[in-house]
Amino acid sequence: MAGTSNYPPQTPAPMPVPNPVAIINPQFCAPYPVDLNVVRKLMTWSEGAFGVTDVNGNIVFKVKGKFFSLRDRRVLLDAAGNSLVTFQQKMLSAHRRWQVYRGESTDSKDFLFSVKKSSLLQFKTKLDVFLAHNTSEDVCDFRIEGSWLERSCVIYAGNSSSIVAQMHRKHTAQSILLGKDNFGVTVYPNVDYAFIVALVVILEEINEDRSGSD
Numbered sequence: 001m002a003g004t005s006n007y008p009p010q011t012p013a014p015m016p017v018p019n020p021v022a023i024i025n026p027q028f029c030a031p032y033p034v035d036l037n038v039v040r041k042l043m044t045w046s047e048g049a050f051g052v053t054d055v056n057g058n059i060v061f062k063v064k065g066k067f068f069s070l071r072d073r074r075v076l077l078d079a080a081g082n083s084l085v086t087f088q089q090k091m092l093s094a095h096r097r098w099q100v101y102r103g104e105s106t107d108s109k110d111f112l113f114s115v116k117k118s119s120l121l122q123f124k125t126k127l128d129v130f131l132a133h134n135t136s137e138d139v140c141d142f143r144i145e146g147s148w149l150e151r152s153c154v155i156y157a158g159n160s161s162s163i164v165a166q167m168h169r170k171h172t173a174q175s176i177l178l179g180k181d182n183f184g185v186t187v188y189p190n191v192d193y194a195f196i197v198a199l200v201v202i203l204e205e206i207n208e209d210r211s212g213s214d
Helices: 173-177 193-208
Strands: 036-043 050-053 059-066 073-078 084-090 098-102 111-117 125-131 142-147 152-157 163-169 180-186
Touching: 036 193, 050 193, 059 193, 073 193, 084 193, 111 142, 111 193, 125 193, 142 193, 152 193, 163 193, 180 193
Parallel strands: none
Antiparallel strands: 036 050, 036 180, 050 059, 059 073, 073 084, 084 098, 098 111, 111 125, 125 142, 142 152, 152 163, 163 180
16 A cells, blocks of 8 residues: 655645546545655566555556557556556657557547647656547646656646646665666645556656657
8 A cells, every 4th residue: 555755844735636536546546645656677678667666665556568569558557467557659649649548458438548748849848638538638637847857747737736746856775776767756635646657657758759759
């Protein structure tokens, strides 16, 4: 089970959102802030390149993927190995759009949300998130802003200033010695933390820019 977060003195404790933000599953909405550790193995081509743990080191999520497939695809698993969602990069997308589906499906009826760069040329990270019902995409449902290089990003609800999650880099002896990239994600109360982890994985994929172009 995910643990509670310890906030630095300068950061005010978050106010719970009025209604739970359950995009993947309500079971991942906690009435308290959830602190997660994301560990990415830097030197591996094996499945399970991402691991997500709670504050006690217990595995909460894992990500497996196919790096050499025609289309980049990742699957988010829970601690028991159940497939929660599948990420798939949209072919020929100028804004590096990723689409997310329930389970291991890529069928349109199981489509949940998509994530894309807000603009082609970016000096800072800025991504827009659109839920499946938002077909017009006039206004994003969530947005991610910050610096991926510094692992300092904030996830907001729509175009508002309401924060639903934050991420920050962690410098540990383990991350240096074992060649792992380790960073923390704090998810605010009543926000689906599986959804937030999915956004972080896509954020990493877009910024790695494996295709070599937008």
